Amino acid sequence: MKIALFGYGKMGKMIEDIAVERGHEIVARVDQAGLSIDYSNMDVAIDFSMPDAAFDNITGCFRNGVPVISGTTGWLQRYEEAVRICRETRSGFIYASNFSLGVNIFFELNKYLAGMMSQLEEYKVEMEEIHHTQKLDAPSGTAITLAEGIIEQGNYKEWKLDEEGKAIVPIYSKREGTVPGTHTVTYKSSVDSLEIKHTAHNREGFALGAVVAAEWIVGKTGVYSMKDVLNLK
Ligand SMILES: NC(=O)C1=CN([C@@H]2O[C@H](COP(=O)(O)OP(=O)(O)OC[C@H]3O[C@@H](n4cnc5c(N)ncnc54)[C@H](O)[C@@H]3O)[C@@H](O)[C@H]2O)C=CC1
């Protein structure tokens, strides 16, 4: 498979290593805006760039017939617009706030737990995410997906950074050293606490998930999720 990398930082480089190990070829490395890009030789593009760059990278690919896997976080105010352009151009698209297998299982576990906890008024939820100090966005995309999974169950209306309230899922973001990504969802009552936690030990799980998603999307049109790729029930 001929893969174009949009974003050639920490994730782009790790994706390259894993893609090459799996027998793929990297045909483009786009690491800044305004470059002239030859889309003719790409089977699929993988975008791990920056919040301000993702939308143009993604939709540029759609308009040139190239399906896209995007893991860039912090640009989702334009997600629906990107989806519309994907459908208009009959392209293929997967966005995931987190491509690791472990986190995608954690997303499902989180929704299941939130469903049970929605019966129990004595528990109040909160979330903590810890990442490296170079991260540009807060809260993390993963924390937002987790919060949306909790809100879906009906007891909470919105998430907020560093703010508590009856109908609010508070998210506390910490930036420490080189931490790849740790997410904890905690339910507290006056008598106990219950928590679920995912800890990434490195970035390999994110990169492998993105390459597996790229292998999966080639030849398909439409908008999918990692749940489809991983066939999670
Ligand atoms: N969904 C997931 O599983 C994961 C998502 N991420 C997200 O991926 C993104 C990238 O993360 P890192 O590689 O750690 O960041 P990074 O800062 O190491 O790399 C980003 C790269 O994008 C480049 N860039 C800037 N403007 C660009 C443009 N217009 N087009 C293409 N590239 C451009 C920068 O030069 C830089 O090399 C972040 O939004 C991060 O939150 C990171 C890890 C996992």
Ligand SMILES: O=C(O)C1=N[C@H](C(=O)O)C[C@H](O)C1
């Ligand atoms: O920026 C990162 O590093 C990560 N970003 C994603 C996020 O915002 O959730 C995924 C992972 O946690 C690492």
